[in-house]
Amino acid sequence: MSEHQPTFEDVRAAATRLAGRIVHTPLLRNRLLDEITGATVLVKPEALQRTGSFKLRGATNAALLLSAEARRGGIVTHSSGNHGQGCAAAAHMLGMQATIAMPSDAPTIKVEATRRWGAEIIPYDRHGTDREALAEALAAERGATIIPPFDHPHVIAGQGTVALELIEDAGALGLALDAFAVCTGGGGLTAGCVLSLEALAPQAEAFAVEPEGWDDTKRSLEAGRLIANTTPGSGLCDALLSKQPGALTFPINHRHLAGGVVVTEAEVFHAMRFAFEHLKLVVEPGGAVALAAVLAGKVAAKGGVIGVVISGGNADPAIFARALVA
Template sequence: MNETAPTFDDVRDAAARLAGRIVRTPLLRHRRLDEVTGATVLVKPEPLQRTGSFKLRGATNAALLMDPEARRGGIVTHSSGNHGQACAAAAHMLGMAATIAMPSDAPAIKVDATRRWGAEIVPFDRHGVDRDALAATLAVERGATVIPPFDHPHVIAGQGTVALELLEDAQALGLALDAFAVCTGGGGLTAGCVLALEALSPRTEAYAVEPEGWDDTKRSLEAGRRLPNTVTGSGLCDALLSRQPGAITFPINHRHLAGGVAVTEAEVFRAMRFAFEHLKIVIEPGGAVALAAVLAGKVAAKGGVIGVVVSGGNADPAVFARALAA
């Protein structure tokens, strides 16, 4: 793997490479959202992306940059669902095989969606197996290339197209972002987004948002070094349960982020319900944390403009029902 940290030029190149292969998701606004926050809120709704999350951007960018020999071996990755589905979709698009190691407790909706793209699913114990080692072993066995969920320059660059599009569309409306909230697990989406913000909107204060008990990025930013999760939080936000910030992603995020915030389960459920009732979109728990932080006033810009990434919509039906009933 090329461990060179990506730049904004890589994000811009990824946008050109992905044109026509992904959905350029729109900006959403709602009067009620502005009223609740006292700000102009611009929502980037990645549930409307093919595969239902932003992950398709990074996976497709990385797959397109594989050389012909590597493509013959196919793709291997590990994922709780969204990245696995994205890799499976990218592999299908390019005529490659895909092997996805998924936690045995991953939501069935994500496992089934990944399998439908033709991928081989290898289940593993989330708490007892080294997922990176497992992916490496599977890649050797299959002669395949590992595309990690977040700690890869091509993946980070692809994810950064989320903020690039948001900023371009905001500019077309004559708006400049004062604050930006992004859902954060291992930090790939966050890192790509802050590269775009640094280049195009350097005065914007960007915040990483995580679920309580899985706030490794927040604590790492405060400590100035990577800290692991202590696995004390619930598994509700399954898409964000990384072990620690990435070796590539954290230096980028540490350099550019204004800080990190954590949200509660109740705040996540409120955001899921709000998005369903007012924005008319379905959000999974991990994809809702940034909106949750904005609704709770944990990322605020009274009288200003806030950009918020809703990162995924592959919600387990039973969990979504809990959100609506909460």
């Protein structure tokens, strides 16, 4: 894997590379959301992306940059679902084989969606298996290339197209961001968005939003060094359960983020219900945390403009039902 730090030029190149292969998701506005926050809120709904999450962007960008020889060997990754589905879809698009190691407790909807793209699924124990070692073993066995979920320059650059689109679409409406909230696990989406913000909206205060008990980015930002989760919380936000920030993602995020924000399960359920009732979106728990932070007033820009990323919509039906009655 290349270890170079990605730049905004990499994000721009990714946007060109991805044109026609991903959905340029719209900006959504809602009068009630603006009234609650006292701000102009611009929602970027990656739940409407092909595969139902932003992960398709980074996976496809990384896959497109593989050599012809590497493509023949296929790709391998480990994922709770969204990145795996993104890799499976990218591989299908390019005629490659994909092998995805997925936790045995991953939501069934994510496992089946990944399998439908033709990927081979390898289940593993989330709590007892070294997923990086498993991916390396699978790649060696198959002669495949690993595309990690977040700590890879091409993945980060692809994810950065989320904020690039948001900022440019806001500009077309005569709006400039004052604040930005993004769902954060390992930090790949956040880092890519930070690169776009630094270049195009340096005035915006950007916040990494994490679920309670999985606030490794927040604590790492405060300490100025990588800190892992040692007493993790619940598995509700399965898309965001990274052990610690990435070696590539954290330096980028530490450079620009204004801070980290933590949301509770109740706030996540409220955001999922709000998105369903008022934005007409199905949002998974991990995809709802940034909206949850804005609704709870934890990311604020009263009188200003707030960009909010809804990162995914692959919600387990039973969990989604709980959110609607919570």
